[in-house]
Amino acid sequence: MSKKNKKWSEDQMGTASVWAGESPLFTEGATVPPVSLNVAYGYEDLDHWYEVALGNEKGHIYSRNTNPVISVLEEKMKALEGAEACTSFSTGMAAISNTLYTFLTPGKRVVSQKDTYGGSSAIFMNFLPPRGVDVQLCDTSDFDQIEEEISKGCDLLYLETPTNPTLKIIDIKRLATAAKSMGAIVVVDNTFATPINQRPLALGADLVVYSATKFLGGHADALGGILCGSEDLVKQVYGYREINGASLHPLSAYLIFRGLKTLELRMLRHNENAQSIAEFLKSHARVEEVFYPGLSTHLNHEIAQKQMTGFGGVLSFSLKGDYETVKKFLPQLKLARLAAHLGSVDTIAGPPKTTSHVETTPEERKMLGIPENLVRYSAGIENSQDLIGDLASALDAI
Ligand SMILES: *Cc1c(COP(=O)(O)O)cnc(C)c1O
Numbered sequence: 001m002s003k004k005n006k007k008w009s010e011d012q013m014g015t016a017s018v019w020a021g022e023s024p025l026f027t028e029g030a031t032v033p034p035v036s037l038n039v040a041y042g043y044e045d046l047d048h049w050y051e052v053a054l055g056n057e058k059g060h061i062y063s064r065n066t067n068p069v070i071s072v073l074e075e076k077m078k079a080l081e082g083a084e085a086c087t088s089f090s091t092g093m094a095a096i097s098n099t100l101y102t103f104l105t106p107g108k109r110v111v112s113q114k115d116t117y118g119g120s121s122a123i124f125m126n127f128l129p130p131r132g133v134d135v136q137l138c139d140t141s142d143f144d145q146i147e148e149e150i151s152k153g154c155d156l157l158y159l160e161t162p163t164n165p166t167l168k169i170i171d172i173k174r175l176a177t178a179a180k181s182m183g184a185i186v187v188v189d190n191t192f193a194t195p196i197n198q199r200p201l202a203l204g205a206d207l208v209v210y211s212a213t214k215f216l217g218g219h220a221d222a223l224g225g226i227l228c229g230s231e232d233l234v235k236q237v238y239g240y241r242e243i244n245g246a247s248l249h250p251l252s253a254y255l256i257f258r259g260l261k262t263l264e265l266r267m268l269r270h271n272e273n274a275q276s277i278a279e280f281l282k283s284h285a286r287v288e289e290v291f292y293p294g295l296s297t298h299l300n301h302e303i304a305q306k307q308m309t310g311f312g313g314v315l316s317f318s319l320k321g322d323y324e325t326v327k328k329f330l331p332q333l334k335l336a337r338l339a340a341h342l343g344s345v346d347t348i349a350g351p352p353k354t355t356s357h358v359e360t361t362p363e364e365r366k367m368l369g370i371p372e373n374l375v376r377y378s379a380g381i382e383n384s385q386d387l388i389g390d391l392a393s394a395l396d397a398i
Pocket of ligand 1: 091092093094119160164189191210211212213214223224225
Protein backbone atom coordinates (compact mmCIF):
# COMPACT_ATOMS: atom_id res chain seq x y z
CA MET A 1 0.00 0.00 0.00
CA SER A 2 1.37 3.39 -0.94
CA LYS A 3 1.79 5.79 1.97
CA LYS A 4 1.56 8.79 -0.39
CA ASN A 5 -1.34 11.16 0.18
CA LYS A 6 -2.60 9.25 3.23
CA LYS A 7 -3.93 11.50 6.00
CA TRP A 8 -2.31 10.96 9.40
CA SER A 9 -3.86 12.07 12.69
CA GLU A 10 -1.91 13.83 15.45
CA ASP A 11 -1.65 10.67 17.55
CA GLN A 12 -0.03 8.84 14.63
CA MET A 13 3.07 11.04 14.35
CA GLY A 14 5.45 8.21 15.31
CA THR A 15 4.08 6.03 12.52
CA ALA A 16 3.89 8.97 10.12
CA SER A 17 7.55 9.88 10.82
CA VAL A 18 8.51 6.44 9.55
CA TRP A 19 5.98 5.76 6.78
CA ALA A 20 4.43 9.01 5.55
CA GLY A 21 4.96 10.02 1.95
CA GLU A 22 6.77 6.86 0.95
CA SER A 23 6.09 4.49 -1.91
CA PRO A 24 6.16 0.79 -1.05
CA LEU A 25 9.24 0.38 -3.23
CA PHE A 26 11.42 2.84 -5.06
CA THR A 27 13.40 2.23 -8.28
CA GLU A 28 14.53 -1.39 -8.70
CA GLY A 29 12.82 -2.41 -5.47
CA ALA A 30 14.87 -0.15 -3.19
CA THR A 31 13.23 0.19 0.24
CA VAL A 32 14.85 3.56 0.90
CA PRO A 33 14.77 6.34 -1.69
CA PRO A 34 17.87 6.35 -3.92
CA VAL A 35 19.76 9.67 -3.88
CA SER A 36 19.65 11.02 -7.42
CA LEU A 37 22.69 13.24 -7.74
CA ASN A 38 22.14 13.78 -11.45
CA VAL A 39 21.39 17.29 -12.65
CA ALA A 40 19.11 16.47 -15.58
CA TYR A 41 16.68 13.75 -16.70
CA GLY A 42 16.94 12.18 -20.13
CA TYR A 43 14.04 11.54 -22.50
CA GLU A 44 13.84 9.45 -25.63
CA ASP A 45 10.39 10.67 -26.62
CA LEU A 46 10.43 14.42 -27.29
CA ASP A 47 6.65 14.73 -26.97
CA HIS A 48 6.74 13.09 -23.52
CA TRP A 49 9.64 15.37 -22.49
CA TYR A 50 7.64 18.42 -23.57
CA GLU A 51 4.55 17.32 -21.60
CA VAL A 52 6.67 16.75 -18.46
CA ALA A 53 8.32 20.15 -18.96
CA LEU A 54 4.88 21.76 -19.14
CA GLY A 55 3.86 19.94 -15.96
CA ASN A 56 1.11 17.96 -17.73
CA GLU A 57 2.80 14.62 -17.05
CA LYS A 58 4.68 13.34 -13.99
CA GLY A 59 8.46 13.36 -14.12
CA HIS A 60 11.58 15.44 -13.56
CA ILE A 61 13.46 17.73 -15.94
CA TYR A 62 16.22 19.51 -14.06
CA SER A 63 17.23 19.27 -10.39
CA ARG A 64 17.04 22.99 -9.67
CA ASN A 65 13.29 22.45 -10.05
CA THR A 66 12.51 18.94 -8.82
CA ASN A 67 14.38 15.75 -7.93
CA PRO A 68 13.02 12.33 -6.84
CA VAL A 69 14.56 12.11 -3.33
CA ILE A 70 13.59 15.73 -2.66
CA SER A 71 10.02 14.91 -3.66
CA VAL A 72 9.97 12.02 -1.16
CA LEU A 73 11.16 14.35 1.63
CA GLU A 74 8.50 16.92 0.67
CA GLU A 75 5.79 14.23 0.68
CA LYS A 76 6.79 13.14 4.18
CA MET A 77 6.88 16.70 5.54
CA LYS A 78 3.55 17.48 3.90
CA ALA A 79 2.00 14.51 5.69
CA LEU A 80 3.57 15.32 9.07
CA GLU A 81 2.33 18.90 8.83
CA GLY A 82 -1.13 17.91 7.58
CA ALA A 83 -0.63 20.34 4.68
CA GLU A 84 -1.86 20.41 1.10
CA ALA A 85 1.59 21.12 -0.32
CA CYS A 86 5.27 21.34 0.59
CA THR A 87 8.40 22.63 -1.07
CA SER A 88 12.03 22.76 0.02
CA PHE A 89 15.06 25.08 -0.03
CA SER A 90 18.82 25.03 0.38
CA THR A 91 18.58 26.48 3.93
CA GLY A 92 16.04 27.74 6.44
CA MET A 93 16.94 31.32 5.55
CA ALA A 94 16.27 30.55 1.88
CA ALA A 95 12.81 29.25 2.86
CA ILE A 96 12.13 32.40 4.89
CA SER A 97 13.53 34.93 2.41
CA ASN A 98 11.90 33.28 -0.62
CA THR A 99 8.55 33.29 1.19
CA LEU A 100 8.87 36.94 2.21
CA TYR A 101 10.14 38.13 -1.19
CA THR A 102 7.38 36.26 -3.03
CA PHE A 103 4.58 38.07 -1.22
CA LEU A 104 6.14 41.36 -0.09
CA THR A 105 6.33 43.51 -3.21
CA PRO A 106 6.77 47.31 -2.95
CA GLY A 107 3.93 49.00 -1.07
CA LYS A 108 3.02 45.93 0.99
CA ARG A 109 3.00 45.94 4.76
CA VAL A 110 4.33 43.17 6.99
CA VAL A 111 3.67 42.92 10.72
CA SER A 112 5.96 40.80 12.86
CA GLN A 113 7.55 40.60 16.28
CA LYS A 114 10.87 42.03 17.48
CA ASP A 115 12.15 38.61 18.54
CA THR A 116 12.73 36.58 15.43
CA TYR A 117 15.74 34.51 14.41
CA GLY A 118 18.69 36.86 13.77
CA GLY A 119 18.69 36.25 10.01
CA SER A 120 14.95 36.92 9.78
CA SER A 121 15.38 40.12 11.84
CA ALA A 122 18.09 41.21 9.41
CA ILE A 123 15.69 40.75 6.47
CA PHE A 124 13.04 42.81 8.25
CA MET A 125 15.43 45.56 9.36
CA ASN A 126 17.93 45.79 6.49
CA PHE A 127 16.59 44.22 3.30
CA LEU A 128 12.83 44.75 3.04
CA PRO A 129 12.60 48.51 3.84
CA PRO A 130 14.88 49.57 0.91
CA ARG A 131 12.59 47.51 -1.35
CA GLY A 132 9.61 49.67 -0.43
CA VAL A 133 8.06 47.27 2.07
CA ASP A 134 6.53 48.76 5.22
CA VAL A 135 7.88 46.65 8.11
CA GLN A 136 6.26 46.88 11.54
CA LEU A 137 8.06 44.96 14.30
CA CYS A 138 6.06 44.78 17.54
CA ASP A 139 6.89 43.90 21.13
CA THR A 140 6.83 40.12 21.03
CA SER A 141 4.69 39.59 24.12
CA ASP A 142 2.33 42.54 23.56
CA PHE A 143 -0.48 40.84 21.64
CA ASP A 144 -2.70 43.96 21.94
CA GLN A 145 -0.07 46.03 20.12
CA ILE A 146 0.37 43.36 17.45
CA GLU A 147 -3.41 43.28 16.90
CA GLU A 148 -3.51 47.05 16.70
CA GLU A 149 -0.74 47.12 14.09
CA ILE A 150 -2.51 44.39 12.12
CA SER A 151 -5.70 46.47 12.11
CA LYS A 152 -3.81 49.41 10.56
CA GLY A 153 -3.23 47.30 7.43
CA CYS A 154 -1.44 44.01 6.98
CA ASP A 155 -0.57 41.95 3.92
CA LEU A 156 1.54 39.41 5.76
CA LEU A 157 1.79 38.47 9.43
CA TYR A 158 5.05 36.72 10.27
CA LEU A 159 5.32 34.89 13.60
CA GLU A 160 7.98 32.75 15.26
CA THR A 161 7.16 30.78 18.43
CA PRO A 162 8.82 29.71 20.68
CA THR A 163 11.32 32.49 20.03
CA ASN A 164 15.07 32.31 19.83
CA PRO A 165 16.76 32.62 22.31
CA THR A 166 14.40 33.71 25.13
CA LEU A 167 11.62 31.19 24.39
CA LYS A 168 8.76 33.66 24.31
CA ILE A 169 5.40 32.26 23.23
CA ILE A 170 3.09 33.94 20.72
CA ASP A 171 -0.65 33.27 20.64
CA ILE A 172 -0.89 31.97 17.06
CA LYS A 173 -4.67 31.48 17.00
CA ARG A 174 -5.48 34.95 18.33
CA LEU A 175 -3.12 36.81 15.98
CA ALA A 176 -3.89 34.64 12.95
CA THR A 177 -7.60 35.41 13.44
CA ALA A 178 -6.85 39.14 13.53
CA ALA A 179 -4.65 38.90 10.44
CA LYS A 180 -7.18 36.82 8.48
CA SER A 181 -9.83 39.49 9.07
CA MET A 182 -7.49 41.89 7.22
CA GLY A 183 -6.96 39.40 4.40
CA ALA A 184 -3.30 38.87 5.34
CA ILE A 185 -1.20 35.75 4.71
CA VAL A 186 -0.08 34.25 8.02
CA VAL A 187 3.40 32.66 8.11
CA VAL A 188 4.78 30.84 11.17
CA ASP A 189 8.42 29.79 11.68
CA ASN A 190 7.89 26.47 13.49
CA THR A 191 11.58 25.48 13.66
CA PHE A 192 11.75 25.19 17.47
CA ALA A 193 8.52 23.23 17.87
CA THR A 194 8.37 20.92 14.81
CA PRO A 195 5.03 19.31 13.86
CA ILE A 196 5.41 17.01 16.85
CA ASN A 197 4.96 19.87 19.33
CA GLN A 198 2.93 22.44 17.40
CA ARG A 199 0.70 22.48 14.30
CA PRO A 200 0.35 26.11 13.14
CA LEU A 201 -1.93 25.29 10.18
CA ALA A 202 -4.56 23.97 12.59
CA LEU A 203 -4.22 27.23 14.58
CA GLY A 204 -5.00 29.40 11.55
CA ALA A 205 -1.64 29.87 9.80
CA ASP A 206 -1.48 29.70 5.99
CA LEU A 207 2.18 28.77 5.71
CA VAL A 208 4.64 27.03 8.02
CA VAL A 209 8.33 27.58 7.45
CA TYR A 210 11.27 25.56 8.83
CA SER A 211 14.96 25.53 9.15
CA ALA A 212 15.21 21.78 8.49
CA THR A 213 18.84 22.18 9.56
CA LYS A 214 17.69 21.97 13.19
CA PHE A 215 15.29 19.37 14.67
CA LEU A 216 13.86 18.05 11.38
CA GLY A 217 17.25 16.79 10.19
CA GLY A 218 18.35 16.48 13.79
CA HIS A 219 21.96 15.36 13.33
CA ALA A 220 23.82 18.61 12.55
CA ASP A 221 24.95 17.31 9.16
CA ALA A 222 22.64 18.91 6.59
CA LEU A 223 21.33 22.40 5.81
CA GLY A 224 17.82 22.75 4.47
CA GLY A 225 14.54 24.66 4.53
CA ILE A 226 10.92 23.57 4.24
CA LEU A 227 7.67 25.39 3.47
CA CYS A 228 4.23 23.79 3.97
CA GLY A 229 0.76 25.16 3.34
CA SER A 230 -1.97 25.50 0.75
CA GLU A 231 -1.32 24.38 -2.82
CA ASP A 232 -1.86 27.91 -4.16
CA LEU A 233 0.55 29.74 -1.81
CA VAL A 234 3.28 27.07 -1.82
CA LYS A 235 3.18 27.04 -5.63
CA GLN A 236 3.80 30.79 -5.75
CA VAL A 237 6.87 30.52 -3.51
CA TYR A 238 8.08 27.46 -5.43
CA GLY A 239 7.80 29.51 -8.63
CA TYR A 240 10.16 32.10 -7.18
CA ARG A 241 12.60 29.57 -5.69
CA GLU A 242 12.77 27.64 -8.97
CA ILE A 243 14.07 30.79 -10.66
CA ASN A 244 16.31 32.26 -7.95
CA GLY A 245 17.83 28.82 -7.49
CA ALA A 246 17.91 28.24 -3.71
CA SER A 247 17.26 24.52 -4.21
CA LEU A 248 17.95 21.83 -1.64
CA HIS A 249 20.83 19.45 -2.43
CA PRO A 250 19.67 15.83 -2.97
CA LEU A 251 22.17 14.48 -0.44
CA SER A 252 20.96 16.95 2.20
CA ALA A 253 17.38 16.01 1.29
CA TYR A 254 18.22 12.36 1.97
CA LEU A 255 19.85 13.16 5.33
CA ILE A 256 16.84 15.24 6.42
CA PHE A 257 14.50 12.48 5.19
CA ARG A 258 16.43 9.97 7.29
CA GLY A 259 16.34 12.33 10.27
CA LEU A 260 12.55 12.56 9.98
CA LYS A 261 12.24 8.81 10.54
CA THR A 262 13.06 9.38 14.23
CA LEU A 263 11.44 12.81 14.57
CA GLU A 264 8.74 11.84 17.06
CA LEU A 265 11.12 9.69 19.11
CA ARG A 266 13.74 12.45 19.28
CA MET A 267 11.29 15.27 20.03
CA LEU A 268 9.72 13.38 22.94
CA ARG A 269 13.20 12.91 24.45
CA HIS A 270 14.24 16.53 23.72
CA ASN A 271 11.03 17.72 25.46
CA GLU A 272 11.65 15.52 28.50
CA ASN A 273 15.32 16.48 28.84
CA ALA A 274 14.73 20.23 28.47
CA GLN A 275 11.90 20.14 31.04
CA SER A 276 14.03 18.34 33.67
CA ILE A 277 16.99 20.65 33.02
CA ALA A 278 14.85 23.80 33.21
CA GLU A 279 13.46 22.64 36.56
CA PHE A 280 16.94 21.85 37.86
CA LEU A 281 18.37 25.23 36.78
CA LYS A 282 15.42 27.15 38.18
CA SER A 283 16.36 26.27 41.74
CA HIS A 284 20.13 26.73 41.30
CA ALA A 285 21.78 29.53 43.28
CA ARG A 286 24.10 30.61 40.43
CA VAL A 287 21.28 30.94 37.90
CA GLU A 288 19.44 34.25 37.64
CA GLU A 289 16.53 33.33 35.36
CA VAL A 290 15.41 30.35 33.28
CA PHE A 291 13.45 30.74 30.06
CA TYR A 292 11.42 27.66 29.12
CA PRO A 293 7.73 27.52 28.15
CA GLY A 294 7.28 24.25 30.06
CA LEU A 295 7.85 26.03 33.41
CA SER A 296 4.63 27.05 35.16
CA THR A 297 6.33 30.39 35.95
CA HIS A 298 6.83 31.19 32.25
CA LEU A 299 4.98 34.37 31.22
CA ASN A 300 2.88 32.56 28.60
CA HIS A 301 2.86 29.03 29.99
CA GLU A 302 -0.94 28.89 29.59
CA ILE A 303 -0.84 29.75 25.89
CA ALA A 304 2.01 27.28 25.43
CA GLN A 305 -0.10 24.57 27.08
CA LYS A 306 -3.02 25.42 24.83
CA GLN A 307 -1.21 25.46 21.49
CA MET A 308 1.69 23.03 22.03
CA THR A 309 1.76 19.31 22.78
CA GLY A 310 5.36 19.53 24.01
CA PHE A 311 7.62 22.46 24.90
CA GLY A 312 10.68 21.62 22.84
CA GLY A 313 14.37 20.94 23.38
CA VAL A 314 15.70 24.49 23.66
CA LEU A 315 15.91 26.57 26.81
CA SER A 316 17.97 29.53 27.89
CA PHE A 317 19.15 30.84 31.21
CA SER A 318 21.00 33.84 32.55
CA LEU A 319 23.82 33.39 35.01
CA LYS A 320 24.31 35.60 38.04
CA GLY A 321 27.14 37.72 36.69
CA ASP A 322 28.03 39.12 33.28
CA TYR A 323 29.44 37.93 29.95
CA GLU A 324 32.72 37.07 31.73
CA THR A 325 30.76 34.55 33.84
CA VAL A 326 29.35 32.98 30.65
CA LYS A 327 32.90 32.77 29.26
CA LYS A 328 34.01 30.89 32.37
CA PHE A 329 30.96 28.63 32.49
CA LEU A 330 30.55 27.34 28.93
CA PRO A 331 33.99 25.71 28.43
CA GLN A 332 33.37 23.72 31.66
CA LEU A 333 30.56 21.76 30.00
CA LYS A 334 31.75 18.29 28.96
CA LEU A 335 28.49 17.12 27.37
CA ALA A 336 27.81 20.09 25.11
CA ARG A 337 29.26 21.30 21.86
CA LEU A 338 29.88 25.02 21.95
CA ALA A 339 28.58 25.92 18.53
CA ALA A 340 26.14 28.13 16.64
CA HIS A 341 23.52 25.46 16.19
CA LEU A 342 20.57 23.78 17.92
CA GLY A 343 18.18 20.90 17.47
CA SER A 344 20.71 18.10 17.16
CA VAL A 345 20.91 14.75 18.97
CA ASP A 346 24.03 16.20 20.64
CA THR A 347 23.56 18.87 23.29
CA ILE A 348 24.69 22.29 22.03
CA ALA A 349 25.24 25.48 24.02
CA GLY A 350 26.37 29.01 23.26
CA PRO A 351 25.83 32.69 24.00
CA PRO A 352 23.29 34.44 21.70
CA LYS A 353 25.83 37.12 20.80
CA THR A 354 27.96 34.57 18.95
CA THR A 355 25.09 32.32 17.80
CA SER A 356 21.54 33.37 16.88
CA HIS A 357 22.16 37.10 17.22
CA VAL A 358 25.68 37.53 15.89
CA GLU A 359 24.22 39.83 13.20
CA THR A 360 22.88 42.26 15.82
CA THR A 361 24.67 45.02 17.77
CA PRO A 362 24.76 45.09 21.62
CA GLU A 363 22.19 47.92 21.46
CA GLU A 364 19.89 45.88 19.23
CA ARG A 365 20.22 42.88 21.58
CA LYS A 366 19.29 45.13 24.46
CA MET A 367 16.26 46.35 22.54
CA LEU A 368 15.34 42.72 21.84
CA GLY A 369 15.60 41.86 25.55
CA ILE A 370 18.54 39.48 25.16
CA PRO A 371 20.87 39.85 28.17
CA GLU A 372 24.63 39.43 27.63
CA ASN A 373 24.77 36.90 30.50
CA LEU A 374 22.40 34.54 28.68
CA VAL A 375 23.24 30.96 27.68
CA ARG A 376 21.20 29.15 25.03
CA TYR A 377 21.09 25.43 25.68
CA SER A 378 19.74 22.93 23.17
CA ALA A 379 19.22 19.72 25.11
CA GLY A 380 20.15 16.67 23.06
CA ILE A 381 18.85 13.13 23.45
CA GLU A 382 21.41 12.04 26.07
CA ASN A 383 20.25 10.78 29.49
CA SER A 384 18.92 13.74 31.45
CA GLN A 385 20.72 12.85 34.69
CA ASP A 386 24.05 13.06 32.82
CA LEU A 387 23.21 16.48 31.35
CA ILE A 388 22.06 17.76 34.75
CA GLY A 389 25.25 16.41 36.36
CA ASP A 390 27.34 18.15 33.71
CA LEU A 391 25.54 21.47 34.24
CA ALA A 392 25.88 21.13 38.02
CA SER A 393 29.68 20.62 37.81
CA ALA A 394 30.08 23.52 35.38
CA LEU A 395 28.03 25.83 37.63
CA ASP A 396 30.09 24.76 40.66
CA ALA A 397 33.28 25.67 38.78
CA ILE A 398 32.39 29.35 38.24
C1 LIG B 1 18.43 28.35 12.32
C2 LIG B 1 17.13 29.03 12.19
C3 LIG B 1 16.76 29.64 10.99
C4 LIG B 1 17.69 29.69 9.78
O1 LIG B 1 17.92 28.43 9.26
P1 LIG B 1 19.24 28.04 8.39
O2 LIG B 1 18.94 26.64 8.00
O3 LIG B 1 20.42 28.19 9.28
O4 LIG B 1 19.28 28.98 7.25
C5 LIG B 1 15.52 30.24 10.92
N1 LIG B 1 14.68 30.25 11.98
C6 LIG B 1 15.00 29.68 13.15
C7 LIG B 1 14.04 29.74 14.27
C8 LIG B 1 16.24 29.06 13.30
O5 LIG B 1 16.57 28.52 14.47
